[in-house]
Amino acid sequence: MNVTIKAHFNKQTKDSKKELVQFYVKGDDExxxxxxxxxxxxxxxxxxxxxxxxxxxxxxKSSKDSKKTILDFEVKGDSSAAQTFEFYKLAGSDVELTITESQMDIDEFREQQAEYREGxxxxxxxxxxxxxxxxDDPNQAELQLDDEEAAAAAEIAASAAGGDNPDDDLPF
Structure with missing residues (x-):
């Protein structure tokens, strides 16, 4: 199935877990x-x-209120940076959006998302x-801090835990 609609590319957001795009449908396409x-x-x-x-x-999801219809999409994590950059340059403008049903089923999509986010x-x-x-990777490197770095890390950890540093002349 293939559908082409007139829409406003409202926004795109990206965090460490997912990337979302949102469109507002315009006119009779709602x-x-x-x-x-x-x-x-x-x-x-x-x-x-x-x-x-x-x-x-x-x-x-697709949600509708008295003024507009909103389409929300979660982008597959392994899209190329060049492609997403070109796509997102149009954020905030009116576009002609084509939505085509993929051959991939939802379970395959979620499995690939989980693999992409694996850290x-x-x-x-x-x-x-x-x-x-x-x-699963016994050859993974082990990182060890030297004494100076370890002391700095310990000081930061103590400070974060609410400990006081007697050498600290800051008022708080």
């Missing part, structure tokens, strides 16, 4: 039944005028040693 059929599906977004620039996203986890010991070894 009443298109295809929009409801694509909700909660994986789709490919493209904007007229940006050739070869597409974003794969999950169509999170290195570790612990910091009281002596300043950072252990980032992972069971």
């Amino acid at each position: 009443h298109r039944p295809e929009l409801n059929q694509l909700t909660r599906e994986v789709v490919v977004l493209s904007i007229k005028g940006l050739e070869d620039v597409e974003l794969t996203a999950e169509f999170k 290195v986890k570790g612990t910091i010991a009281k002596d300043g040693t950072v252990d980032v070894s992972r069971e």
Whole structure:
């Protein structure tokens, strides 16, 4: 399924866990039944005028109030930076948005999102040693702070925990 609508590219937000884009539907396109059929599906977004620039996203929700219809999408994490940059340059403007149903199902999409967000986890010991070894990668490097860095880390940790530093001449 493929639907082209006139929309206002309202905003894009990105944090460490997800990337969201939001569009306001304009005119009679608000009443298109295809929009409801694509909700909660994986789709490919493209904007007229940006050739070869597409974003794969999950169509999170469609909400409607008395003034507008809002479309929210969660972008797939491994989109290229060049593509997303070109796409997001149009944020805040009116666009002709094409929403195409993807061949990927929602479970595959979420699995790829989880893999993309997977990071290195570790612990910091009281002596300043950072252990980032992972069971699935025994060759992962271990980082150890030298004495000066360890002392600075301990001072920061004590300060954060509410401890006082007698050498500190600050009023607070």
